[in-house]
Amino acid sequence: MNFTVIRSSGNIVRPSESTPSVTLNLSAIDKLPIYRIYVHSLHVYKHGDKTAAKVICEALSKALVPYYPLAGRIKETSDGELQIACTGDGAWFIEAYTDCSLESVNYLDKVLKMPKDELLPTLPPETYGINPLLRIQFTRFTCQGFVLGITMHHSTADGVGAAQIINAIGEFARGFRHPKIQPEWDREAVPPRLVRAYGETKPFPSPPIPDYQLEPAIFNISQDEINNLKSDFKELTGDYCSTFDVVVASLWCHRTRAIELKKQTKVSLIFLVNARRFLDPPLPEGFYGNCIIPVTITVSSGWLVEASNKEVVQLIRNAKARVSTKIKRWVSSDELDESGYPYASLFAYTTLCISDWISPGFDKIDYGWGPPVQMFPIETVGIIMPIAIVGLPPTPKKGIRLKTYCVHGMHLQSLQQYYKNGT
Known part of the structure; x- marks a missing residue:
């Protein structure tokens, strides 16, 4: 399965409104070393249109208002404890396009043979001096279908939480003024034991x-x-x-x-x-x-x-x-x-x-053109x-x-x- 992906230079997407400038503690589970990683996923959408990348990018900006910790950065205290510095710096968004249709590559059905690295977002250039907690690559295919490559830091969310965040982006893309589920940080409610x-x-x-x-x-x-x-x-x-x-x-x-x-x-x-x-x-x-x-x-x-x-x-x-x-x-x-x-x-x-x-519900996330055909x-x-x-x-x-x-x-x-x- 070979196709060419051409990426834009990428851009930082900041919250569409001002957000709190605070430092938030993570829970005892968030801070476990096994969660100090980035999780990567691909979401394949059969339909879209020429405005899809712009719509999703703007929806991301809106979602970063209620989910403002995702626009921040991981920091480490002198004791080695992880925290989230809510800096409002933003997430990373790349627009890309290919030279083929999704149908011609069978909607990426051959998941073990596809050029997965081409569909995942790269890091911002070192000159930016940041490593965003959330990175998204929108790859448009010639059929107007698209693939979203999403990379998120695991310390910020588990699978249920990640689906909630991404679904909120979909809701904003569909015209919602607020997400159906209001986010709660509330990490102190997780018993340390x-x-x-x-x-x-x-x-x-x-x-x-x-x-x-x-x-x-x-x-x-x-x-x-x-x-x-x-x-x-x-x-x-x-x-x-x-x-x-x-x-x-x-x-x-x-x-x-x-x-x-x-x-x-x-x-x-x-x-x-x-x-x-x-x-x-x-x-x-x-x-x-x-x-x-x-x-x-x-x-x-x-x-x-x-x-x-x-x-x-x-x-x-x-x-x-x-x-x-x-x-x-x-x-x-x-x-x-x-x-x-x-x-x-x-x-x-x-x-x-x-x-x-x-169980998390990734298969139901809709940006306005229907749920994914696979993820x-x-x-x-x-x-x-x-x-x-x-x-x-x-x-x-x-x-x-x-x-x-x-x-x-x-x-x-x-x-x-x-x-x-x-x-």
């Missing part, structure tokens, strides 16, 4: 360098397959389960069989849960900071490869059901609780990490933990698309075979 969910009471060490290379793969699971798995669970248990439950259970089983571990080997599944509603009191609707916590399930490889899909789905459901109780213990107890995940296990080949890109995160550095990203296939297809970096080369064919035979 909630960081215990991450299983570390001291600074995280540097990630270990794995002795394996993870190979990328894409697996599409049809809606019919998902419905069959959910129906089987309902028939066997009388309970309903989610699409996430059956898809993740299936992948975890297939992946464990593919890597052929000894039966007594411990294997772990790690996924993230939105903790906002489990806090007492719950966080306000407009809170957009980091409030996702990891849930870890550990069993023996032997048990997992012999278990039925129903048993693994129930294991996941039970783990999610315990989240509320665990949060209360992490927040209220003075005793150390080691039930969070150990940081080092993230990078073990016996662990599978799950990233859910459906997906982009990795700009080497993947060093076994991970599967749960997303949606390009519209109008139904079902789930898994983008995985969870096995090395010698095991990839085995994993692919399971999906050829169905889930």
Whole structure:
């Protein structure tokens, strides 16, 4: 998949109105080293017009008024604590265009083969002396469809928060005078002890360098397959389960069989849960900071490869059901609780990490020409933990698309075979 992208020089987009000049504290979760990164994503829109870049750029300027911390900068205190200096400096916006239509590249359906770096925003020149917390590249295709490459600092927002921010830009682009959800900074409402969910009471060490290379793969699971798995669970248990439950259970089983571990080997599944509603009191609707916590399930490889899909789905459901109780213990107890995940296990080949890109609602963001035909995160550095990203296939297809970096080369064919035979 080759096409040429020509970028403009880019420009700083400042808030359209004056904003507070203050320094804001981040929460204990915001400040974790694993969130001191930029997250990159691509959002593919089938339709647009000649005014689309201007409309979105102006909407960004308006959105930076209620979301003024995003126009600021990360700063570090003498004690090494991160804060946001609300300087009003702005976000970074690049307009670009290509020499082809989106249809000719199948709406970027071949996500593993596209020139992703060409569609993501570059940094401002060093002469600007800034590194914006939010960067956007608008790339117009000859069909007037467009791709938004969005880069956002993770310390400012989790997935739910990022979708809220970007959706506000879409609302301003569609003519709203105010976003439907009013943003709330409120980082002090996140109990500092909630960081215990991450299983570390001291600074995280540097990630270990794995002795394996993870190979990328894409697996599409049809809606019919998902419905069959959910129906089987309902028939066997009388309970309903989610699409996430059956898809993740299936992948975890297939992946464990593919890597052929000894039966007594411990294997772990790690996924993230939105903790906002489990806090007492719950966080306000407009809170957009980091409030996702990891849930870890550990069993023996032997048990997992012999278990039925129903048993693994129930294991996941039970783990999610315990989240509320665990949060209360992490927040209220003075005793150390080691039930969070150990940081080092993230990078073990016996662990599978799950990233859910459906729940936040990125697939519904509309700038005036309809929602995206697809969107997906982009990795700009080497993947060093076994991970599967749960997303949606390009519209109008139904079902789930898994983008995985969870096995090395010698095991990839085995994993692919399971999906050829169905889930």
